[in-house]
Amino acid sequence: MLKIFVTATDTDAGKTYAAQALVKAFVAENKKVAVYKPISAGCMRVNNELVNEDALLLLKQSNCQQEISQVNPIAFEPPIAPHIAAAEMQKVISLTDIKKGYDEVITADADVVICEGAGGWRLPLGQGQYLSEFVQESCQNVLLVVNMKLGCLNHAILTYESIVADGLNCVGWIANCPENMPYLTENIQELTALLPIPKLAELPFELDISIAAKKIDLSPLTMLR
Ligand SMILES: Nc1ncnc2c1ncn2[C@@H]1O[C@H](COP(=O)(O)OP(=O)(O)O)[C@@H](O)[C@H]1O
Numbered sequence: 001m002l003k004i005f006v007t008a009t010d011t012d013a014g015k016t017y018a019a020q021a022l023v024k025a026f027v028a029e030n031k032k033v034a035v036y037k038p039i040s041a042g043c044m045r046v047n048n049e050l051v052n053e054d055a056l057l058l059l060k061q062s063n064c065q066q067e068i069s070q071v072n073p074i075a076f077e078p079p080i081a082p083h084i085a086a087a088e089m090q091k092v093i094s095l096t097d098i099k100k101g102y103d104e105v106i107t108a109d110a111d112v113v114i115c116e117g118a119g120g121w122r123l124p125l126g127q128g129q130y131l132s133e134f135v136q137e138s139c140q141n142v143l144l145v146v147n148m149k150l151g152c153l154n155h156a157i158l159t160y161e162s163i164v165a166d167g168l169n170c171v172g173w174i175a176n177c178p179e180n181m182p183y184l185t186e187n188i189q190e191l192t193a194l195l196p197i198p199k200l201a202e203l204p205f206e207l208d209i210s211i212a213a214k215k216i217d218l219s220p221l222t223m224l225r
């Protein structure tokens, strides 16, 4: 089973967008793909249950008949840092629960499990813990989505260094380019030179996820297990 954790340089950087395209690309290769979005903050209330849009979007592209509550077990209503949302409700976010939820997903007989983080790499859970500890404990491969905008070189390099310092395999990066960044080509060239991992895609502004999916080079991932 191929396990991929999608992180990014920041929140709103294109994690969900790139993860949807990645799920679609694997499904197009006849893989069974399960998805996981352990923590979300910014949810709608549907029949008194909190439903997160990222989780819905990922579920829509996947093909493992998961329930939304399995895809996203920990959900908070306000779009704020999750550990603050938890504290507001006198709750704590438990790494054990996040890991338990993931163990359920990986028994779903999937070929590939795509997990979307929240925020950036070092997302605090409270109590001095970070979401990155879950990625370490579950030994996932990490895919870095870089939102191509001014400041992204620093964010991308720091994030890459952090992932590697955590002892994890950062298996590739995606240049997400929804905005018209001046000198985009030069910025992508610089990151290509500085990051010793393959660039799996350049994703321009595109509303059709099928088109984005076709731009992803899965070959560096299909060699992994
Ligand atoms: N390449 C792209 N083309 C079109 N829309 C994009 C692209 N990348 C991101 N978006 C949109 O930008 C917003 C933020 O991206 P999202 O994937 O939700 O970020 P994150 O999951 O990192 O918070 C979403 O509305 C998403 O659909």
Ligand SMILES: [Mg+2]
Binding pocket: 015, 016, 017, 054, 116
């Ligand atoms: Mg998201």
